[in-house]
Amino acid sequence: xxxxxxxxxxxxxxxxxxxxxxxxxxxxxxxxxxxxxxxxxxxxxxxxxxxxxxxxxxxxxxxxxxxxxxxxxxxxxxxxxxxxxxxxxxxxxxxxxxxxxxxxxxxxxxxxxxxxxxxxxxxxxxxxxxxxxxxxxxxxxxxxxxxxxxxxxxxxxxxxxxxxxxxxxxxxxxxxxxxxxxxxxxxxxxxxxxxxxxxxxxxxxxxxxxx
Numbered sequence: 745x746x747x748x749x750x751x752x753x754x755x756x757x758x759x760x761x762x763x764x765x766x767x768x769x770x771x772x773x774x775x776x777x778x779x780x781x782x783x784x785x786x787x788x789x790x791x792x793x794x795x796x797x798x799x800x801x802x803x804x805x806x807x808x809x810x811x812x813x814x815x816x817x818x819x820x821x822x823x824x825x826x827x828x829x830x831x832x833x834x835x836x837x838x839x840x841x842x843x844x845x846x847x848x849x850x851x852x853x854x855x856x857x858x859x860x861x862x863x864x865x866x867x868x869x870x871x872x873x874x875x876x877x878x879x880x881x882x883x884x885x886x887x888x889x890x891x892x893x894x895x896x897x898x899x900x901x902x903x904x905x906x907x908x909x910x911x912x913x914x915x916x917x918x919x920x921x922x923x924x925x926x927x928x929x930x931x932x933x934x935x936x937x938x939x940x941x942x943x944x945x946x947x948x949x950x951x952x953x954x955x
Contacts, residue, residue, distance in 0.1 A: 758784055766792060774802030774948060778926065781944035785936050794928050796919060801900060804924040805945045808872035808899035812836045815874045815942055816866040817935070818859050818883045818905075822876055825939030830946040838942075841865045859883035867896035876902040878938030881914035888917045901925045902941050904933030 762780050766789070771779060775797055782791045812835030817823045823840040831838055841847050841862040851858040859880035866873060867890050875898050877883045884903050890896045901923055903915045911931055918925040926941055 755784070765789060772797075772802075774806070774945075777948055778802065778941055778944040781947075782937055782940045785940040786934075788932070790932065791928065791937075794930055794932060796925075796927050796929050798918075798921075798923070798925045801924045801926050802945065802948075805874060805900040805926075806949060808874055809834050809836060809945060809949060811872050813872035813874050813899055814839060814869050815876055816840070816862075816869070817938065818842060818862060818877045818880045819935045819938075822878045822935035822938045825936060826876070826942050827946055827950075827952075830943070830950040830952065833950045834946070839866075839869075857882040860886035863887045863890060863896075872899040874898065874900045874902065874942070876938040876942050878902075878904050878933055878935035879906070881905045881907065881910040884914035884917065885910065888914075888923075891923050898923055901927075902938050903927040904937045904941070906933040906937075907931065 759780060762783050779792055779795055782795065783789055814836060815826060815831065815838040817838060817840045820840050820843060823838055826838045828838065842858050847858050847861045847865060851861045857880065859882045863883050863886040875887060884905065887901065891898065901918055903918055903925060904927065905911050905914065908931060915927045915929060918927055919929065928937060
């Protein structure tokens with residue numbers, strides 16, 4: 745044996761270890777898949793406690809994805825991490841407006857963040873939209889305000905920015921609210937977590953090649 749395993753075998757063993765360390769803990773349908781994939785991505789078992797789901801969040805998300813939802817990210821890193829084949833199989837797409845020159849110019853002119861302007865741009869998209877925010881709390885703050893104003897009705901908000909300034913406060917705006925959400929309470933999160941949650945939802949709907 746050369747000690748190397750196929751990616752599918754490595755992932756399968758990794759999830760088996762996660763199951764073992766969770767001690768057979770039971771989660772609601774669809775929720776466990778999300779939590780375990782985030783743990784797989786981060787090797788951080790705190791997410792078994794930190795991830796908060798609104799009622800029927802997974803069901804709302806899966807219905808939106810099956811309807812060909814657009815996934816909006818706040819970083820190109822999160823955008824890159826989302827499985828495009830799985831998303832395309834459902835007729836969906838993923839976009840990020842952060843690097844758009846018009847967004848940058850408007851943000852500079854108004855003295856606001858590009859993340860905030862990106863959310864305003866995304867609010868104008870047609871069809872079901874899932875927001876996957878892993879970096880910028882200002883994106884969550886603006887998105888919450890837009891939702892309050894009736895300018896956008898997200899199919900799901902994945903609120904998992906990481907950091908220290910306004911991070912907890914921005915996430916808590918959604919906790920217990922009417923907008924469907926999956927949030928990482930506290931300071932932890934990141935673009936990789938945002939992408940992992942999207943993929944965990946997609947993989948419940950689309951069979952992955954080679955796994």
